[in-house]
Amino acid sequence: MRRRNVRHEVGALLLFPLPAVIIILVAQAFPVLYSLTMSFRDWALASSLTPGGFVGLANYVKAFHDTVFLHAFAVSLQFCVAATLLEVVLGFILAYFTMGESRALRVARTILILPMVIAPVANGTIWRMILNPQYGLLNAILSTFGARGPDWLGNPVLALVSVIAIDIWQWTPFAMVVFCAGLSLIPPELYDAAQVDGASRTRVLRSIVIPYLVPVIFIVLLFRIVDTFLVIDAIYTTTFGGPGFSTNVVTLYIYWQALRYFNISFGSALSWLISILTLATAFTLMRAQRRLQSSIWGVTQ
Amino acid sequence: MRKAFGLILCLLCVATIGSFAAGKKEAATPASITFSVMASGTYDKAAASIKDSFKQSSGIDVTIAAFPWATLRQNNTTDLLTATGKYDIMSGSYYLADVYANFISLDEYIAKYKLGQGLLPGLMQKCEFYNGHQIGLPYGPDAYGILYRKDLFDQAGVQWPSTWAEFVSLLPKLKQIADANGMATLAFAGGAPEQAPALFFDKYDGYFITKDKKYQLQADKAVAALNMDRTLLSYMASDFMGLSIDDANARFLGGKALLLICWPSFVVAAADDPQKSQVVGKWALGKSFTPGRPWLSLWQMYISKYSKNPEAAFKWAVALINEQNDKSFYLTYGIGPEFSSTYQDAALAQQHAHQFAAQQYNFSVAANPPLSGEAQDYFASSLGDFALGKITAQQCVEQVNQKWATMTVPVGLIDDAQKTGQMQK
Numbered sequence: 001m002r003r004r005n006v007r008h009e010v011g012a013l014l015l016f017p018l019p020a021v022i023i024i025l026v027a028q029a030f031p032v033l034y035s036l037t038m039s040f041r042d043w044a045l046a047s048s049l050t051p052g053g054f055v056g057l058a059n060y061v062k063a064f065h066d067t068v069f070l071h072a073f074a075v076s077l078q079f080c081v082a083a084t085l086l087e088v089v090l091g092f093i094l095a096y097f098t099m100g101e102s103r104a105l106r107v108a109r110t111i112l113i114l115p116m117v118i119a120p121v122a123n124g125t126i127w128r129m130i131l132n133p134q135y136g137l138l139n140a141i142l143s144t145f146g147a148r149g150p151d152w153l154g155n156p157v158l159a160l161v162s163v164i165a166i167d168i169w170q171w172t173p174f175a176m177v178v179f180c181a182g183l184s185l186i187p188p189e190l191y192d193a194a195q196v197d198g199a200s201r202t203r204v205l206r207s208i209v210i211p212y213l214v215p216v217i218f219i220v221l222l223f224r225i226v227d228t229f230l231v232i233d234a235i236y237t238t239t240f241g242g243p244g245f246s247t248n249v250v251t252l253y254i255y256w257q258a259l260r261y262f263n264i265s266f267g268s269a270l271s272w273l274i275s276i277l278t279l280a281t282a283f284t285l286m287r288a289q290r291r292l293q294s295s296i297w298g299v300t301q
Numbered sequence: 302m303r304k305a306f307g308l309i310l311c312l313l314c315v316a317t318i319g320s321f322a323a324g325k326k327e328a329a330t331p332a333s334i335t336f337s338v339m340a341s342g343t344y345d346k347a348a349a350s351i352k353d354s355f356k357q358s359s360g361i362d363v364t365i366a367a368f369p370w371a372t373l374r375q376n377n378t379t380d381l382l383t384a385t386g387k388y389d390i391m392s393g394s395y396y397l398a399d400v401y402a403n404f405i406s407l408d409e410y411i412a413k414y415k416l417g418q419g420l421l422p423g424l425m426q427k428c429e430f431y432n433g434h435q436i437g438l439p440y441g442p443d444a445y446g447i448l449y450r451k452d453l454f455d456q457a458g459v460q461w462p463s464t465w466a467e468f469v470s471l472l473p474k475l476k477q478i479a480d481a482n483g484m485a486t487l488a489f490a491g492g493a494p495e496q497a498p499a500l501f502f503d504k505y506d507g508y509f510i511t512k513d514k515k516y517q518l519q520a521d522k523a524v525a526a527l528n529m530d531r532t533l534l535s536y537m538a539s540d541f542m543g544l545s546i547d548d549a550n551a552r553f554l555g556g557k558a559l560l561l562i563c564w565p566s567f568v569v570a571a572a573d574d575p576q577k578s579q580v581v582g583k584w585a586l587g588k589s590f591t592p593g594r595p596w597l598s599l600w601q602m603y604i605s606k607y608s609k610n611p612e613a614a615f616k617w618a619v620a621l622i623n624e625q626n627d628k629s630f631y632l633t634y635g636i637g638p639e640f641s642s643t644y645q646d647a648a649l650a651q652q653h654a655h656q657f658a659a660q661q662y663n664f665s666v667a668a669n670p671p672l673s674g675e676a677q678d679y680f681a682s683s684l685g686d687f688a689l690g691k692i693t694a695q696q697c698v699e700q701v702n703q704k705w706a707t708m709t710v711p712v713g714l715i716d717d718a719q720k721t722g723q724m725q726k
Contacts, residue, residue: 045382067704243688244687262378
């Protein structure tokens with residue numbers, strides 16, 4: 001009798017999350033799985049309102065032969081590596097030097113995280129104005145020193161450097177905030193012990209701070225790698241992929257294929273390729289983190 | 302039982318009468334439509350200027366949805382392909398070829414409202430057709446052209462050339478004039494990626510579509526056009542790849558460029574306004590050169606098949622396209638006139654002699670390239686790489702032809718290409 005009551009209660013309790021589960025399935029799982037099935041079919045919405053026939057891996061094969069996609073992938077990779085590394089390093093430096101609870105440091109931290117709260121599209125638009133070769137703030141500042149500012153967004157190399165710099169400006173605060181949280185969790189006794197032992201600041205950094213921050217560093221790396229690889233807003237609002245193809249990144253190309261030209265199947269295939277790649281990167285990073293931590297602490301967390 | 306049945310019947314009657322009344326009320330509500338247009342500061346403002354008077358005369362309320370060009374194109378396409386029906390009447394041109402099937406035929410309306418009378422000869426024929434039916438109504442025609450400093454040309458005794466070969470051979474002399482006056486020889490919006498094809502179209506008179514209905518550039522003519530472009534690029538302002546349309550125009554208006562390659566409608570009104578220009582009375586629009594077809598921007602209004610008010614939408618088009626607006630929009634906003642009467646107005650013709658003759662000629666030879674949005678975008682980016690010197694003319698043409706071979710030509714554009722001689726014979 002009692003067992004039946006418990007069963008009845010469990011059944012009733014399971015009903016409570018059901019609406020949420022249904023919403024998640026309908027709103028998230030269905031579109032994701034639908035896009036997967038579309039990637040194996042032939043569907044350009046501009047030609048037909050209904051999906052075409054099964055084409056197997058044709059869309060995936062096409063992606064590997066698409067020179068624009070391959071070039072965009074290379075640009076995304078450059079963007080991702082440069083932006084992530086600089087954001088992690090700068091974020092750590094900023095967090096380390098603004099550690100503490102004094103009023104000045106708190107104000108400094110607040111100011112430093114401001115770029116992160118600006119909408120990315122607004123951020124890109126502001127930067128496009130700052131980087132304007134004729135009327136932009138940056139070249140105006142350079143001209144006060146007698147220097148003639150370059151054409152930031154018109155030169156292919158500088159355009160890529162500029163969009164990377166915009167991403168760094170906006171997202172270094174994210175790394176800083178996470179590092180600040182990580183630093184605050186290091187037990188103060190460790191610093192005291194190091195001081196008693198006469199450890200230098202560099203030694204403290206190398207032997208206490210960095211080992212303790214390994215999980216945090218990997219979290220920041222994971223978020224920034226995924227985010228920079230999927231960047232679109234800063235590029236859409238500043239260079240629109242130009243000049244030529246020089247800042248054309250994969251996400252912009254996928255957006256064009258799927259939502260500008262409505263090549264739904266090809267766009268889906270490209271999206272899945274990139275999703276698989278980012279997932280693989282995430283798993284690799286997580287494994288690397290476990291290995292590194294076990295080599296530092298001798299245990300697997 | 303009988304009582305209950307009577308009560309239900311009574312309630313049903315009340316509900317029916319109520320719904321009829323509501324229906325009547327709805328029918329009495331003035332029609333409202335939404336017009337999508339480019340936020341150019343010209344077309345959108347012109348539309349907004351007649352909105353109130355149109356509502357007074359017709360009772361139709363028009364919402365003007367203005368967007369930058371790329372967003373307008375995206376929003377129009379998305380609206381049609383998702384059958385949303387948010388925009389009753391849309392602004393666009395040939396790059397909407399992928400979605401022509403979603404526009405209604407305007408043949409009946411054109412006949413009913415006698416639209417088209419008095420328009421420049423051949424203008425209606427340059428509009429878009431689908432399955433033999435006209436789907437676009439022209440407004441704001443413009444042809445890519447070159448504005449030049451006529452005062453400095455006259456001072457140096459230089460005549461406006463008639464062919465590209467003559468123009469190119471004249472460039473060293475023009476550079477001397479520009480240098481002597483402390484200005485750039487050529488200004489162009491190289492920083493607006495979608496503008497890159499303008500330099501090519503006006504020098505290329507080959508085909509875009511082959512006999513077997515595939516996209517392809519005629520290699521020899523395309524390479525020749527690009528090589529000529531290469532020469533032109535060497536005379537551009539050093540920072541031309543960073544100039545937006547407004548930046549390039551501002552350079553000419555500020556007297557800092559001898560020549561401006563541009564959409565004239567974006568600049569001529571300002572160029573004649575002493576408040577905005579330092580070149581008032583000093584400039585002229587050049588007649589386009591041969592060979593080539595200047596890029597035609599024939600803005601058209603299309604009525605969505607999802608519009609609940611196609612008749613109201615057409616009335617709006619009629620209100621926008623008429624002889625009176627043609628003159629006032631030209632004078633106020635610089636929008637290219639499309640009625641013969643505007644060009645025949647003696648006072649206007651005299652006042653705008655530096656522009657009218659060339660403008661009419663340029664319209665007559667200009668053409669829309671028969672390219673879908675995807676084909677044109679790829680072409681524009683490739684031309685960007687060419688302008689940066691990353692690829693040669695030959696490589697550019699090969700690259701474009703290779704990519705274009707994978708794209709399908711929309712049916713509507715094949716008709717266009719045949720009509721305008723841009724298809725392989």
